[in-house]
Amino acid sequence: MKGIRGILFDKDGTLFDFQATWGAWARQLLGELSGGDPARAAAMAEAMAFDLDRGRFRPESPVIAGTGREVAELLAPLAGLTADALEARIARAAAEAPLAEAVPLRALLERLRGAGLKLGVATNDFESVARQHVAGVIELFDFVAGFDSGHGGKPEPGMLLAFARTAGLAPSAVLMVGDSRHDLIAGRRAGMATLAVLTGVAEAADLADLADAVRPDIGHLPALLDLA
Template sequence: MIEAILFDKDGTLFDFQATWGTWAGDLLFELSDGEPHRQEAMAQAIGYDLERLRFYPDSPAVTGTPETIAACLHPFSELGLPALVAWMNDRAAVAPQVPAAALAPLMAGLAGRGLRLGVVTNDAVAPTRAHLATAGIEAAFELVIGSDSGYGAKPAPGQIAAFCTRTGIAPGRVVMVGDAVHDMKAAQAAGACPVAVLTGTTPESALAPLARVVLPSVASVPDWLDRIADTP
């Protein structure tokens, strides 16, 4: 019996490329002071295509923490590393998010089933809460756990384990919905049920071997719950 659903944020609740593609181009332009060679070097460092304004699937920005991404950019920046992390988090907090589904009614429907909801993300908590609040869904989540919450980052299981410990829900009754391999591996390591969606940068071929099911987006989660409820 499923008692809780955890969601990754970027690429899961919000479409990754639609949200971060153009934003990253603007960020790199500002950080490089508009110098083309420096901007291109920064783009290569974080696995970003400046012409198409899209991240490559293996970009550290897809799976990394803000500290990971800042470390890639730091050699090309005049800011110290902590200042660069803070600068990026401030800009990320106000980045326009593109929801991967109609999130408010989706979360209301899941809560109406008696499910407890949470977010576990490799982003920092402050920008995560800002994005959830802008989308009108922050109150839907019992816990929001980020890479700076003290429980590590995915693919390690610490964030999911912390949710289970704090809610008293057994990991086997928790679903982890994410768009990346590290989400699936974190779910497996924690003993939760891994469910993948295709609104990130990771192809289905990489997710399917690790996930119980691969869905087009989070909008398909209620139908999937109905299907497994009808399965003996």
């Protein structure tokens, strides 16, 4: 972790607690898409690896690290909609998701900025949704990108390398922080240091082989980077 001058965050499961934010969102979305048909709702929930009764995603869920487009293509045949129509609907619903910050974000981000670090967000969500979700602290970020921003989605490194270019940093000076293997693989491919956090669905054992460090949440960053 020596020489880190920029931090790139995943959004869901990293800046925001995944289950607390997206469990309620998924229940509501599936209720709307199913039209009240329990069998259709159950089929879509199974495709998403989502436990309707508990309101929680299972670790193998493709939604955890998938792009908005991939989720739309997964559910479209079951919802009786085109992928394009469902993608737009998912984006609208995602923008209104009840966000649960993993830690108080403003205080943490201001501390990191105060230490001279460049900050960014790289998510497999839509860029427009990401900007809405971080609107309250967006001035603290130098870069916000989604899978539809023109750099590709994770686990490919396009968004990560775009952040490094924007920030004027070598990839080796950037720390990629995420809660999924997609995040960490992207970080490795970009030549960045990687930090796994456990505010998503994956457990430490699922991520440790790809991470330079594993911490419970992003609130541990100042200590990890030995910031004054």
